[in-house]
Amino acid sequence: MAGVEFDETEQAAAHRLGLTGAEDVEWQARCELAALYRLLAHFRMTDLIDTHISARVSGQPGHFLINRYGVLFHEMRASDLVKVDAQGQAVQMGSTAAPAQRVNRAGFVIHSAVHQARPDLHCVIHTHTTAGIAVSAQRDGLLPISQHALKFYGKLAYHEYEGIALDTEERGRLVAALGSHKAMILRNHGLLAAGESVAAAFHEIYFLERACQAQVAAQAGGAALHLPVEEVRLRAARQFDNDQASGIIDLAWEAALRLVQEQGPGYRC
Template sequence: MDALRAEDAAARALGLGGAGDAEWLARCELAALYRLLAHFRMTDLIDTHVSARVPGQGGQFLINRYGVLFHEMRASDLVKVDEDGRALQTGPGATPAQRVNKAGFTIHSAVHKARPDLHCVIHTHTTAGIAVAAQRQGLLPISQHALKFYGKLGYHDYEGIALDLEERERLVAALGAHKAMILRNHGLLAAGATVAEAFHEIYFLERACQAQVAALAGGQELNLPPEAVRLRTAGQFGNDNASGIIDLAWQAALRLIETEGAAYRC
């Protein structure tokens, strides 16, 4: 956040729809997250989406303008929408017609409306994520990365492209009290109380799926840790936030896109 706070003045200079410092910082963080997902190849051309609440603005969140690639995302490319999907003013030259992926709105608005504890939501269509989403057994407890989600992962059955707003109730029910979910035959979803936590969740979930695909491809019998070890490991991961690991990892990840300078903070 220290690097992002240096851009406070840019918010006023650009006059992003009257956005205050808090909203501008949220925009910068979210744009950085988009670029990090591109860095780790968690993209699907212009599809999939990441969102974050607008601080102090109940019912409003930021999401990508449809058509912008993740690696080129800027703070000013993010569209502010309300709970009904209406695009609000987002910056110089912005128009109410700025396009948001309709399925993206359905998925993200469902979580934001039902889970006030979650600030940021990530949805991906990676090869490994889709592969595990297509496997009946779901995520197997075969790696340390997977054990982070042991007993803490929701599953939502595929209903087609998420264009029906009525699906939101079922999405939320499947997520339950968890912060991550596998959308069967579709992809992954992860969220967090902060952008840093959401990134941590999707990074480990993606890596767990990659490990599972590779392990199954080996054609050998898999070794599963005993139940007691699974539960203990899941509990150990629960201490990451308290010990500052999540924020430490986020700051380290931001250095991966330092070569881009202030590009995403425009």
């Protein structure tokens, strides 16, 4: 978020949360995460108020930011994000502000599972898109039929549907299914993607979503599908992991971020 002017409105919002301002690590994390919410809205990866994105705050172990329940993704602001602890309790503003700090229970269960088990992953995204749900309901899951899908070849986990994720006991099974991967299809439910940064998580969910869209479109055509040979599948998967990947991810994030910044500074309030 470097290079963005810090105005009086943003300063007031930061101070209401007890934060020092533009250089505050938590405020920067809030602004970046709010931008990501708005980006997912731009790319039509929302489901009213029922999906969620979370991110850690550096230097605050055991805490992460997640959306206040009831705020639509396209209107998300830095001050709308709630910092929660390992029990899902808001850790700012005190108990009297609890109604305004409500978070989705299923969101807490899913995101806390990943944050507790995978300290290498900074940001976690969960979506219920039409294409993601459609592929999650298919027996064979994501097929290696597109370049986008091959990014995940051999690197995609699956978790069986257990009903709405309200039980914290499911967390152990969810992270066991995720293993060392960064992306997962939640059977009959949707998609999950994570990354070492907000930029990396956005890159994962964007490609996974597009892979699902391509698969559903290809299947709708009714023609027999062509699959690359195994050697090519493995080669393409390796190519996505080359030494330039981090630079490409950051470049893509900065380009996408301009879409949000062009809407004005509202997300930073």
